[in-house]
Amino acid sequence: xxxxxxxxxxxxxxxxxxxxxxxxxxxxxxxxxxxxxxxxxxxxxxxxxxxxxxxxxxxxxxxxxxxxxxxxxxxxxxxxxxxxxxxxxxxxxxxxxxxxxxxxxxxxxxxxxxxxxxxxxxxxxxxxxxxxxxxxxxxxxxxxxxxxxxxxxxxxxxxxxxxxxxxxxxxxxxxxxxxxxxxxxxxxxxxxxxxxxxxxxxxxxxxxxxxxxxx
Amino acid sequence: xxxxxxxxxxxxxxxxxxxxxxxxxxxxxxxxxxxxxxxxxxxxxxxxxxxxxxxxxxxxxxxxxxxxxxxxxxxxxxxxxxxxxxxxxxxxxxxxxxxxxxxxxxxxxxxxxxxxxxxxxxxxxxxxxxxxxxxxxxxxxxxxxxxxxxxxxxxxxxxxxxxxxxxxxxxxxxxxxxxxxxxxxxxxxxxxxxxxxxxxxxxxxxxxxxxxxxxxxxxxxxxxxxxxxxxxxxxxxxxxxxxxxxxxxxxxxxxxxxxxxxxxxxxxxxxxxxxxxxxxxxxxxxxxxxxxxxxxxxxxxxxxxxxxxxxxxxxxxxxxxxxxxxxxxxxxxxxxxxxxxxxxxxxxxxxxxxxxxxxxxxxxxxxxxxxxxxxxxxxxxxxxxxxxxxxxxxxxxxxxxxxxxxxxxxxxxxxxxxxxxxxxxxxxxxxxxxxxxxxxxxxxxxxxxxxxxxxxxxxxxxxxxxxxxxxxxxxxxxxxxxxxxxxxxxxxxxxxxxxxxxxxxxxxxxxxxxxxxxxxxxxxxxxx
Numbered sequence: 001x002x003x004x005x006x007x008x009x010x011x012x013x014x015x016x017x018x019x020x021x022x023x024x025x026x027x028x029x030x031x032x033x034x035x036x037x038x039x040x041x042x043x044x045x046x047x048x049x050x051x052x053x054x055x056x057x058x059x060x061x062x063x064x065x066x067x068x069x070x071x072x073x074x075x076x077x078x079x080x081x082x083x084x085x086x087x088x089x090x091x092x093x094x095x096x097x098x099x100x101x102x103x104x105x106x107x108x109x110x111x112x113x114x115x116x117x118x119x120x121x122x123x124x125x126x127x128x129x130x131x132x133x134x135x136x137x138x139x140x141x142x143x144x145x146x147x148x149x150x151x152x153x154x155x156x157x158x159x160x161x162x163x164x165x166x167x168x169x170x171x172x173x174x175x176x177x178x179x180x181x182x183x184x185x186x187x188x189x190x191x192x193x194x195x196x197x198x199x200x201x202x203x204x205x206x207x208x209x210x211x212x213x214x215x
Numbered sequence: 216x217x218x219x220x221x222x223x224x225x226x227x228x229x230x231x232x233x234x235x236x237x238x239x240x241x242x243x244x245x246x247x248x249x250x251x252x253x254x255x256x257x258x259x260x261x262x263x264x265x266x267x268x269x270x271x272x273x274x275x276x277x278x279x280x281x282x283x284x285x286x287x288x289x290x291x292x293x294x295x296x297x298x299x300x301x302x303x304x305x306x307x308x309x310x311x312x313x314x315x316x317x318x319x320x321x322x323x324x325x326x327x328x329x330x331x332x333x334x335x336x337x338x339x340x341x342x343x344x345x346x347x348x349x350x351x352x353x354x355x356x357x358x359x360x361x362x363x364x365x366x367x368x369x370x371x372x373x374x375x376x377x378x379x380x381x382x383x384x385x386x387x388x389x390x391x392x393x394x395x396x397x398x399x400x401x402x403x404x405x406x407x408x409x410x411x412x413x414x415x416x417x418x419x420x421x422x423x424x425x426x427x428x429x430x431x432x433x434x435x436x437x438x439x440x441x442x443x444x445x446x447x448x449x450x451x452x453x454x455x456x457x458x459x460x461x462x463x464x465x466x467x468x469x470x471x472x473x474x475x476x477x478x479x480x481x482x483x484x485x486x487x488x489x490x491x492x493x494x495x496x497x498x499x500x501x502x503x504x505x506x507x508x509x510x511x512x513x514x515x516x517x518x519x520x521x522x523x524x525x526x527x528x529x530x531x532x533x534x535x536x537x538x539x540x541x542x543x544x545x546x547x548x549x550x551x552x553x554x555x556x557x558x559x560x561x562x563x564x565x566x567x568x569x570x571x572x573x574x575x576x577x578x579x580x581x582x583x584x585x586x587x588x589x590x591x592x593x594x595x596x597x598x599x600x601x602x603x604x605x606x607x608x609x610x611x612x613x614x615x616x617x618x619x620x621x622x623x624x625x626x627x628x629x630x631x632x633x634x635x636x637x638x639x640x641x642x643x644x645x646x647x648x649x650x651x652x653x654x655x656x657x658x659x660x661x662x663x664x665x666x667x668x669x670x671x672x673x674x675x676x677x678x679x680x681x682x683x684x685x686x687x688x689x690x691x692x693x694x695x696x697x698x699x700x701x702x703x704x705x706x707x708x709x710x711x712x713x714x715x716x717x718x719x720x721x722x723x724x725x726x727x728x729x730x731x732x733x734x735x736x737x738x739x740x741x742x743x
Contacts, residue, residue: 175710
């Protein structure tokens with residue numbers, strides 16, 4: 001089925017950016033005015049990374065990407081009709097675990113200010129004032145695709161992070177226990193199991209967006 | 216054209232070996248030249264530098280074929296010493312190459328090795344700020360290499376070069392700033408095979424036998440008997456010469472294309488690129504690490520070393536041939552008995568010896584996918600993956616499709632270990648040189664992806680156990696895969712690996728053809 005692969009969901013939404021200039025943008029640019037797409041680009045380029053990213057703050061994101069589609073480009077010959085976009089588009093791709101509605105609701109609920117800041121430059125976003133409106137808005141911009149992130153399975157992010165955590169900790173365990181006697185190994189492994197808490201998915205584990213850790 | 220049952224077939228492609236510099240086609244060490252001196256020139260005034268160059272060209276050794284045999288007839292045509300020459304990008308600029316020709320050189324070469332240090336893992340103690348003084352300046356313009364049978368011949372040729380330089384005081388000078396033994400600063404880098412009992416060996420200072428298995432390319436002038444194990448691996452297990460264009464510009468490469476090269480074609484054709492690296496070997500650190508680890512390792516110290524390099528240190532036999540101490544004993548006994556029969560004049564023993572030695576080079580990892588014989592992360596399995604990256608049967612058009620474009624023609628010799636005792640602080644290591652048509656695609660890729668990273672081997676962030684840029688962290692490790700069958704040996708982990716090898720300098724050089732050298736010297740390079 002399109003958009004889903006097992007428990008993974010592949011969202012692609014194209015949100016038209018308002019043509020023309022803003023009136024109330026950054027005071028530095030007020031005199032000359034600033035196009036909406038430039039405003040969005042500035043906001044996107046300043047978005048915090050890794051653990052501070054709004055997507056680290058949205059449950060179950062595997063990989064998300066926001067970019068601006070300026071126009072369509074053709075590389076073929078000159079002698080046929082060329083299409084042009086009527087506006088620029090804010091493209092929102094996200095691969096995540098689970099259903100679309102709760103995912104978008106979580107994005108809104110956990111990052112409302114950032115979502116508003118980004119999408120305020122999109123056509124008809126003024127009609128969005130709550131999570132339900134946002135879900136409806138994104139769905140109206142959604143394309144049916146089969147674009148999926150290849151670097152993930154379809155399990156919940158917390159489970160994948162815990163699995164990686166355990167794998168890494170187990171590597172460390174192996175490297176530090178080489179050559180130990182069976183009794184010592186048994187003791188150390190008991191301690192290891194206590195430490196990693198296999199049955200607790202949340203803790204200890206890596207956090208979404210975490211890129212470095214002191215082992 | 217093929218290699219069938221040890222019978223040499225004639226090669227179809229012939230190259231103008233008189234136009235190609237000798238170091239491209241020959242590893243001089245193998246031809247009885249165990250001594251070398253490398254020096255670096257700085258050009259001043261273009262006109263005078265070109266005059267100097269015009270005279271130096273006459274001394275350059277080409278790739279013309281010499282017989283390997285030392286019999287008296289052949290002796291005459293083999294020189295006492297060789298001389299080869301290469302330029303950095305700034306050197307070519309200084310020699311007045313037209314802007315349009317200069318712009319045709321690839322970015323890796325124009326940037327030079329120092330600027331590529333992050334890619335190469337030349338960080339920390341290997342970072343350019345720790346290199347020999349000569350590399351702290353930006354005016355190394357040319358590399359001159361003298362290889363010789365003995366030190367006297369080296370001195371003779373070096374003096375002759377010095378005379379030529381003296382005659383062109385406005386054009387060229389030999390640069391100083393190379394760290395030598397006993398805290399000396401020298402205007403040259405001496406290199407020498409490690410001698411044992413008065414005879415040159417193929418050893419380096421950690422005790423490994425080095426320099427086995429250089430690639431074989433079409434038209435190189437070497438005997439076809441050297442092809443198996445050195446060419447490209449075919450689906451039926453046979454070997455074919457690699458395309459000339461992998462190592463020499465102006466010829467078709469493995470992608471059936473001409474490698475990108477500057478205009479005019481005469482400037483690049485029969486030329487190539489060379490990476491020069493002074494690699495310091497921390498022998499105390501290495502020996503200490505191995506001694507310490509050997510206490511816990513189930514096997515001899517030599518086996519542990521072999522599990523890091525992929526070859527036995529004493530004679531370079533690959534682990535594919537003997538993967539345990541017992542197998543090595545059997546192999547040694549077999550070799551000893553053949554040698555005895557050879558010494559007694561048994562002709563069939565000669566053939567047996569040749570056949571056995573062939574297996575030093577002619578092997579694959581097909582029967583050792585798990586690495587229980589030669590560890591997946593061992594040095595030789597990283598730097599020449601043979602067919603091992605074709606993890607799914609017939610995934611590629613040839614088993615070695617991924618490595619055929621990433622082969623390194625290694626040149627160079629060890630340095631140091633003669634005038635002072637070996638230690639971490641003494642000057643000893645390897646002058647590593649690698650020749651190829653693309654520094655980025657070949658040397659830099661191997662260095663970045665296979666030496667200092669392991670995604671292609673499914674070994675995470677592990678690095679080459681010998682030359683990887685380790686820092687002694689717990690996870691700076693090398694895994695010696697266990698054996699699930701035959702006695703069920705567990706894997707062994709070498710952890711907290713320190714940096715055994717440090718970069719102490721080097722750069723990227725263009726090795727022009729003789730025709731191109733003449734045109735450069737005469738100021739005739741014209742890309743229009």
